[in-house]
Amino acid sequence: MDQPTNSLWGKVTADAQLLTLPAVYLRLRAVLDDPEYSTSDIEDVISMDPAIATRLLRQVNSPYFGIASKIETISRAVGLLGSQRVHDLVLATSVAQTFSGVSIEVMDMHAFWTRSVYCATAARMLAEHCNLQDSEQLFVAGLLRDIGHLVMYQSIPDESQEALLRARAERHALYRVERELVGFDYAQLGGALLHQWGIPRCLWEPVQLHVKPDQPADYSLEASIVHLAGVLSDVGQTDEDECESFLSLVHPYVWQVTGLMPEQCEAIKEEVERQLDDVMFLIFPGSKTVHSGSRLAL
DSSP states (O other), X not given: OOOXXXXXXXXXXXXXXXXXXXXXXXXXXXXXXXTTOOHHHHHHHHHTOHHHHHHHHHHHTSTTTXXXXXXXXXXXXXXXXXXXXXXXXXXXXXXXXXXXXOOTTTOOHHHHHHHHHHHHHHHHHHXXXXXXXXXXXXXXXHHTTTHXXXXXXHHSHHHHHHHHHHHHHHTOOHHHHHHHHHSSOHHHXXXXXXXXXXXXXXXHHHHHHTTSTTSOOTTHHHHHHHHHHHHHHHHHTSOSOHHHXXXXXXXXXXXXXXXXXXXXHHXXXXXXXXXHHHHHHHHSTTOOOOOTTOOOOO
16 A cells, blocks of 8 residues: 655554544454354344444344344344444444544534435445445445545644635645645545554555546445545535536546446435435434535535
């Protein structure tokens, strides 16, 4: 993984090294890394964290899975969801917990996670249209797409804010302005953070490369899907002319590698907006979405 070497990069990566994922995720990863793990091992880890266990049961009983009978035990939920989906749910919840203390003066975290869940939901649907077997993994990649900004806005807030304001004023891509001003962009930092945490390459590479999905990579299709989902999320949370904005922001390579058409993306966007409240509730119980036209942190 190529990384910048300037002083600001040194500062943000040093600050990022202070961030750790909750113990429940680290224990779950240790279990899943053991080739001889069993479902009961996963159940034991999940049961130790009531908040995670509640979210797991809420998800498996949601309309998304369409299971007729109510699932009331962790063992049954794990059996139905599978180890990968359990991993992805715990990872998503763990990342949210890691950044739960961010001040509202630094970033509107509710707005941030609303947009991230929008991106995640779109990524999952786009992956299904591209016939990717593990669409849930793209949900997590979409959810983590902007994670680099969480570090940047805490570590170098002045430079990050300047980049954001300039990108908006000049209508330039934010990642390009960030590279000019600070020497790196949020996607590079997000990929590095996930790599530091030991997150699989199939997740950190799409996060790192989604701003330029045409770069040679093992997961270029996944990076293209996260790119497209991110554009849908950005456009869907503004009052701008959506069609014109959408087409101008999508990298041409994405249409080629995904085989998708703008008309399909419009239909997916409408479905995402129908599901957004329900998906937000699964990950952040009690939350309500930030609707179109609201001020987002980014």
